[in-house]
Amino acid sequence: MQEKLVSYPLYPLKHCRNILVLSYLSLSNSYGYSFLRTQSTFTFILEFINFTKSTMFIIGLTGGISTGKSTVSQMFKELGCPIVDADVIAREVVEPGTKGWEKIRKTFGEDVFHDDGHLNREKLGQLIFADSDKRVALNKITHPEIQKVMMWKLFMLFAKGHQFAILDTPLLFESNKMVPYMAYTIVISCTPEQQLSRLQARNKLSEDDAMQRINSQMSLDEKCRLATFVIDNSGDIANTRQQVLEIHKKLCSSRRHWKLRIVLLSVIIVFVSVIGYLVAR
Template identity: 35%
Template sequence: MSLVIGLTGGIGSGKSTASQWFEKKGIAVVDADIVAREIVLPGQPALKEIKETFGEWTIQNDGYLNRQALRSYIFQHVKARKQLEEITHPKIRASIIEQLNSTQSSYSILVSPLLFETEQHLLTDRTLLIDCTEAIQISRAVQRDHQSLEQIKKIIVAQMTRIEKQKRADDIVLNETSPDDLFSQLCPLHEKYLVLAHQA
């Protein structure tokens, strides 16, 4: 496995914009959110377990997971959230490790909004936090996701605080203005990671 950089940040922080920039530089990106969707596709063991644990209502008529219904349910039931994590997290982790092991680029990026919360940072050599104020997070997320202000705030509360993430991250990029400003901060980090990868 090559050098792995864990990239994280709260909702609306600009993780995707940052990870796409790294991809354009030829860096392999493994996205924990995409992996989380893949492991609950029809025919996957996790989907069967979710149905057995929570009931038929979790599956849509087309056989796919009813994400919206399940998301709403786990926000209202703390115990249910833990049950879901026990089903999905080990499978997500196994798939992430498999994908990171198969990359060919100088170093790899593991993008995960819950990098620290799920201990996925233990799969990385270094962590990068894309950070911004909560007000900017909310503004971006409301515009992008078409979710209510209340839903966005619930997601932010469920995630680790900015302060805690800042304490844990090795590198921090403040993304509060333009994409160009974000990219100008990522450039030296990319060069730094190439050097570290070469030394590894």
């Protein structure tokens, strides 16, 4: 396991701004938009504090295609870590009838769908990995939808008081939009030969097709350079599990979330003071 002493900045003001917005949305969705008009400001503040009484930090888990990210994610899950899986969400946002499904049908046509209306992932994959413009077009459709669901799931974990959550996403560094919110990042690595053979075996691809998919992502070396932790998944499963256990121990002993709690408490105090001033007027 490779570990670096540096970690990503948390941008606390941006973090707190998003928490305020998401708290408002959560309350609005739960109680109806009339909530703020029918309840007192003091009640709203109590509800807000109830939602924001603890703050967690987020760890980004990523890797190259077929390096073993899903295996490591499952190991963290078995240790009790809350996981937000972008691959699972990516399937949810293109289910028949969703906004993403409708946009893909409009952009790519009927040929990338099965007769029952579900997305034909194999056909769509062949299309986008052979044409970078079409890959960009697909990402513009799916990424905003995926990010909205991810943020919501992270917020619900935050509301439950978790110390941290793991965001399992294959394109963390490629999209770069979520990186500023990560306290730490973990990259799963293996040898290029292993990556190629695993991808060919898993997806039943030719060498050329497999290399095309590997080369469509940021290089594994570059991802490892950007990561806080690198898990070497080129050995046996026991070795990988040992590296996961070591990182899990470090994450559980981290007090990084307390810094966020202090910042958030300061924001709440300012918020309450402003509301009090406005009411007093």
